[in-house]
Amino acid sequence: MIIWISISVILLITLVITVIIFSRKKSELQRELSQLNNEHEQLREQMLEHERYLAYTSHELRTPLNAISGGTQLLSKTAMDERQKKYLNTIQSAVDSALLIVNDILDLAKLDSNMVEVRPVDFIFTEVINGIRHILEFRAEQKGLQFIVELDEKIPPIVKGDSKHLTQILLNLATNAVKFTDLGKVVIRAKLLSEKDQSVVIRFEVEDTGKGIRKSSLSTIFNQYEQETRHTIKHSGGTGLGLAITRKLVELQHGEISVDSKYLEGTTFTVDLPFEKSQGIVQSHRESDESLYQPLSGIQILAVDDNLINREILFDLLKDANPYMQIDLAVDGEDAVLKAKEKKYDVILMDLQMPKKNGYEATEYIRKNLKYPHCDVPIIAMTAHALENVAESCFKAGMNDYISKPIDMNFLGNKLKKIIDKKVKLSDKFTRFKTVDLEHLQELTKDNKDRILKYINIFLSNLPDELEILKKHGEAKDFKSIRESLHKIKGIVAYMGIKSLTRLFSSAEYVNLETLGDEALKNFFNEIEETCYRAIDELKVIQNEI
Known part of the structure; x- marks a missing residue:
């Protein structure tokens, strides 16, 4: 009995010691884990600070270089003697060298930071x-x-x-x-x-x-x-x-x-x-300067930059590329919002670092608060930042694209042409169609192709059945049901912008159908049917080509 008690006491003491050791180990592990978490948080903060410093350094270095580079591009197009050309080439070479050095330092920093x-x-x-x-x-x-x-x-x-x-x-x-x-x-x-x-x-x-x-x-x-x-x-x-x-x-x-x-x-x-x-098809984008800017005649551009020199240089570069482009200038994000509200632009070139409203804030405001079509204007960011996540921030704010400073006019031309090509109206693409008014459908959907396709699908699924019902009511001369069917079809075709049918249905509301002769009633139903099936044929083509 004494032996069993002794063994029990020993086991109990062992268990207590084990629990104490485990508790201490657990406390030590928790302290170490907490320390690791703190170190990880400090490291993350250091990385973010490093990233912010890179962004700031990039912006501060590229902004003056952009002004010098743009100025030399403009000067090179003026009349100069050989000595002046030599001086200008020296300046441009110095700018190119400075940009190379800036890019090298920033590239290596980004690579070292896994950015x-x-x-x-x-x-x-x-x-x-x-x-x-x-x-x-x-x-x-x-x-x-x-x-x-x-x-x-x-x-x-x-x-x-x-x-x-x-x-x-x-x-x-x-x-x-x-x-x-x-x-x-x-x-x-x-x-x-x-x-x-x-x-x-x-x-x-x-x-x-x-x-x-x-x-x-x-x-x-x-x-x-x-x-x-x-x-x-x-x-x-x-x-x-x-x-x-x-x-x-x-x-x-x-x-x-x-x-x-x-x-x-x-x-x-x-x-x-x-x-x-790759089995994909890739379109070549290499074009001459003239062919890049030639299709851009008449487009309305809003250029936004708080730096006076950069703003004036960008204006002159764009005008030199195509004097028929219409260019307005804004001095900051707040000014850009006011101008975008007053006038419908084809594209906005938006600087990012600005007082009052920066480029991100101005873009978000335009997207959320301006009415269509002003809220839908394509926006290209102009950034002196070197970080790849700048692109992600631009897209998140609602921008369509971005370019780096100093501005490469060939690169900008490609971006502008790409955006303008996308903005070609569907109604311009399908001008051969006379029954369906696509411009009305674009305004209704704010030019959202997914919605346009959704409405076309609903129209094509429902209209043939409604026409069959109308035909049966017509054969039965059930005029009350005829009016109900006409009212229902009128609602469908009005949304699709089929003006000829809308007018026909509107006139039917004021005509006493019962007084029409058989021939006139037959012609009335035939015109509705023919116009509807023309619209169906056109919309099927649009559905496949959109």
């Missing part, structure tokens, strides 16, 4: 390569270099991948090749490395006959701030960040990058990147 996303899209492969050729070929020719592009015919014409970052990778490598080559050639090659059912791997090579890289520097060439010497950084006007950014962008897309070089003979950078095959 860059891969966004695959279907794109025309040759268009990316030819775009790089278009940018660099003239620079190469100015230095007396051959600029050669070699493309493997086995590469699919359309692939799916991040075309924006592919362009940045190849442009970084090819720009360096032109910069550091004084004699010979620069070659961009693209060849099919491997192929599967749904994907391909494409190898890109950028080869030059330039100064080359010493063997001792090859292992560190992709490190941040690493160029071969400090003299190289000073001579090139760069930051030493380009190759570090390129490597990170390649790795972000699950690719590989390597370099092979012989000092004083040349260098070849090799990049292998995976892409998905």
Whole structure:
């Protein structure tokens, strides 16, 4: 008995000790978890602060550069002597270099903070390569270099991948090749490395006959701030960040990058990147300056910017692109709202950072508080921010698109043309139809295509049955039921904008149908039936083509 009591006491003591230890461990774990949560929250706040700092820095640097760049574009179109042209080219080169440095620093900061996303899209492969050729070929020719592009015919014409970052990778490598080559050639090659059912791997090579890289520097060439010497950084006007950014962008897309070089003979950078095959159809958007802005004659644009210089430069650039565009200016978001309320614009170019109402607030106010069609105006954000989530914020506020400062007029032209093309009225597209008034339907639905289709579907589902009922009442000469059917059909066709039928039904309300002869009554029903079936045929075509 004593033994059992002793064992019980020992077990009880053991249990108590275990509970105490567990409680202490639990308390320690809770403290550690709380500490981790606090550290995580602090880290998150630091990331947000870092993001806000990047946005602020980007805006403060790009805004004056935008003014200088726009001013030089305007000056280049005026009469100047050779010495003035030389000075202007020097200014433009300095601005371009400053923008490159700003972009490099911000790009690397975004990559280090995991703020860059891969966004695959279907794109025309040759268009990316030819775009790089278009940018660099003239620079190469100015230095007396051959600029050669070699493309493997086995590469699919359309692939799916991040075309924006592919362009940045190849442009970084090819720009360096032109910069550091004084004699010979620069070659961009693209060849099919491997192929599967749904994907391909494409190898890109950028080869030059330039100064080359010493063997001792090859292992560190992709490190941040690493160029071969400090003299190289000073001579090139760069930051030493380009190759570090390129490597990170390649790795972000699950690719590989390597370099092979012989000092004083040349260098070849090799990049292998995976892409998905695409069966999609992609429309080419490369057009000349004239063809970009020619279709925009007569459009009404509201340009909004609180910076006087940027505002005037944008006005002059747009007028130079097409003098027949009608352009109004607003000095801040509040002014933009007032002008958008008074006048129907085809598009608003909206700066983001402004006093009174910023670009986001002005857009939200226009969307929520102005009447149709003023609330439906397309809005393009003009941003000096460098962060990718700016795009998300723009779309969330109700904007249709965005462009970065300094404004590239070709890029802006494409954006404007794309938006104006979307705004072409359905009623203009279907002008061959005489029975259905689509303009009425557009106003009713605020040009919402989903609603238009919904109403068309309801109309096509119900009208034939109602016509059959009307026909039966007509054959039976049940005039009370005829009037009820006519009233019901009138409501249906009025919403669809079939004015000829609305007028016919309205007149029937004031006509004593009982006094009509058989022939007149028959003609009345025939006209209703023929007009309704013409409308049905037109709406079926619209339903398929909308």
